[in-house]
Amino acid sequence: MxxxxxxxxxxxxxxxxxxxxxxxxxxxxxxxxxxxxxxxxxxxxxxxxxxVPPSLAQALRDNASQKDYLPSQGLPSLRRAIADYYHRELSLSYQPESILVGPGSKELMFILQLALDGELLLPSPSWVSYAPQAKIIGRPVNWLPTRYEDGLKLTAQTLEQNCENGGERPRLLVLNSPNNPTGVCYHPNELKALADVARRHRLLVLSDEIYGAVSFSGEQDSIARYYPEGTIISNGVSKWCGAGGWRLGAMLFPPQLQPLLQAMITIASETFTSTSAPVQFASVWAFEDSSxxxxxxxxxxxxxxxxxxxxxxxxxxxxxxxxxxxxxxxxxxxxxxxxxxxxxxxxxxxxxxxxxxxxxxxxxxxxxxxxxxxxxxxxxxxxxxxxxxxxxxxxxxxxxxxxxxxxxxxxxxxxxxxxxxxxxxxx
The missing domain is CATH 3.90.1150.10 (Aspartate Aminotransferase, domain 1)
Structure with missing residues (x-):
């Protein structure tokens, strides 16, 4: 043939x-x-x-000879730095053992959907790859309407209405703030209201915080502060460190979702094995506190x-x-x-x-x-x-x-x- x-x-x-x-x-x-x-x-x-900040670029040069396969879950010192970052910036407590590092947050989002069996809830508009990833895996997508009068943000009322009509099937809501493609940020009162609905209906929430440090006010927030037990945080160095081509992402899991984390580590070990060693060693600097x-x-x-x-x-x-x-x-x-x-x-x-x-x-x-x-x-x-x-x-x-x-x-x-x-x- x-x-x-x-x-x-x-x-x-x-x-x-x-x-x-x-x-x-x-x-x-x-x-x-x-x-x-x-x-x-x-x-x-x-x-x-x-x-890329000069010290981060230098850290990559200094670690260019790192050649060993690292743990599929990620370099322990990097996971510790990420945990410290979230405690310092948002007063959120995570253990290094509750963090997964991958070759870009995009890849981690894909294997998250692969590990879950449920429906994807997306505010309209949302980033271009959430829905296609769901389609590749065969997961249904439910688009949630937004209005320009509301700044194109998902409201608690809209989410509540969707959940009331959605039955008992498992659902994953993706929330991205600051937002791609709109440029808006969710305010604390909006996140609290959405968190109340998510908790009541037992939704799983993916908080995509890849633009977190690019909030113009300099203040970050996360729905994980109001719904920690049901929220997974996604972040990386592409947007706030100018290192998109480095392909370094991370996800943070609460204790209640450790079985999901373990499933994703298994998938990681059978797919990408581990993230680039030089990039991981260098990226420790990106999550440390530096002037x-x-x-x-x-x-x-x-x-x-x-x-x-x-x-x-x-x-x-x-x-x-x-x-x-x-x-x-x-x-x-x-x-x-x-x-x-x-x-x-x-x-x-x-x-x-x-x-x-x-x-x-x-x-x-x-x-x-x-x-x-x-x-x-x-x-x-x-x-x-x-x-x-x-x-x-x-x-x-x-x-x-x-x-x-x-x-x-x-x-x-x-x-x-x-x-x-x-x-x-x-x-």
Missing amino acids: VANDWPISRLNMNLQGMEPSATVSINERSNQLRAEGVQIYKLGLGQSPFP ELTSYQRDCRAILSGLGRHCWQRLQAAGAELPEPSGGFYLFPSFEPLRAQLEARGVSNGRQLADRLLGDTGVAVLPGECFGRPAEELSLRLAFVDFDGTRALAGLTNASRPEEHWLRRYCAPVVTAIDLMVDWLGS
């Missing part, structure tokens, strides 16, 4: 019709267009624009806060509806208020809008349907990270939020991209 005759019927049925990750695809398409000489503004992939990291994160937050607010104001003034960002590096505007004029230009859904923006302005964004919004909705996700983070950090003279003249100098591609979008909308 030649390769071209290999029958598709032999593929896992769950994979039929699936495409590669939308964020990865838009990044590769943008790079290809740039290679062809097209001016592209990359607002599609959410990768930190900032360099260098504190200053680095403070400056990154100042730049992202100023840039996010500028983009939010410009799009809002142009007629878009969107929540003000309070963490991370994303915006999720709806252009429904401009539907009539966009339909007159042949644009009636989010995918058409994203395609037209790319073709007419060179601005690469993703349609809202990639994140669980209705296909007909005129919504987009923007990642405002297309700038030289090393240069921006060097040009920051104080820790206050920079003004427009500074942003136009140090974050020019993003500011220009928003200008082009606004001009296109008004043309």
Whole structure:
């Protein structure tokens, strides 16, 4: 049998019709267009624009010779540092034995769903990979509606209504704050209300805190503070240490969920075996208390806060509806208020809008349907990270939020991209 005759019927049925990750695809398409000489503004992939902190990079160089297989659960000193970090930052108590380290939080989320037998509950919109992972494994996904009036946050009332109608089947709720794709953070009173519903209905909660240290206020919170017995925390070094390509993630489990942790360790041992040894040894530094990291994160937050607010104001003034960002590096505007004029230009859904923006302005964004919004909705996700983070950090003279003249100098591609979008909308 030649390769071209290999029958598709032999593929896992769950994979039929699936495409590669939308964020990865838009990044590769943008790079290809740039290679062809097209001016592209990359607002599609959410990768930190900032360099890895110098001491963390040095730690990796110092540990380059580490070559042994480490425990599948992770390097003990790294797990201890992560436990100390959560006690220091959020007053949460975890033992190193209750932490699992993996090659990126994305991989750990996949094996979490593999180890569980239940339904996935996702606020709409949510990050692009939660639902496809569930589909690959064969788990049902239940999208929970959100409204722009509520900042696109899941409310306790909506969760309560879903649970009342959902029977007794096991459910995993994913909560991400600061949020990808909206840029919003959940407030303590909102987390407490959601925790009350989750406890009453015995939900399992995955608190995705990969952007926790990129909350613009500098204050982190977690639903685990209000529902510790039923919450798993996910984190890593990709967003707040600029080390996405290092692929280092971790999950923290309460004592009540130790059987689940043990099941995931078994899966880890039979799949990725262990996470890169040099990366694990180096990453101990990332979770320790240091003035260098504190200053680095403070400056990154100042730049992202100023840039996010500028983009939010410009799009809002142009007629878009969107929540003000309070963490991370994303915006999720709806252009429904401009539907009539966009339909007159042949644009009636989010995918058409994203395609037209790319073709007419060179601005690469993703349609809202990639994140669980209705296909007909005129919504987009923007990642405002297309700038030289090393240069921006060097040009920051104080820790206050920079003004427009500074942003136009140090974050020019993003500011220009928003200008082009606004001009296109008004043309």
